[in-house]
Amino acid sequence: MSHTHSDCYFCGGEVEEKLLSREIWRDGQLIIIQDVPTGVCAQCGEKFIHASVAKSLDKILAGTSSPRKTIHVSVYAFT
Numbered sequence: 001m002s003h004t005h006s007d008c009y010f011c012g013g014e015v016e017e018k019l020l021s022r023e024i025w026r027d028g029q030l031i032i033i034q035d036v037p038t039g040v041c042a043q044c045g046e047k048f049i050h051a052s053v054a055k056s057l058d059k060i061l062a063g064t065s066s067p068r069k070t071i072h073v074s075v076y077a078f079t
């Protein structure tokens, strides 16, 4: 699934679609969504998400599907 992106809203640069991971905190839980189609500006690096992609992310965050895998994350306090 590929999306076309208009030029960067901020600098007018070319926006290329890449599959990126997104880390989202929800209710104190870290959720990682892999391979999210994300438009990335080649000039300034600004990221753009298509409305249809955002909708799919919402669906995943609603918790209706099971995760691909579950990983354990270690958390340290900086001392």
Ligand SMILES: [Zn+2]
Pocket: 008, 009, 010, 011, 012, 013, 041, 042, 043, 044, 045, 046
């Ligand atoms: Zn830009």
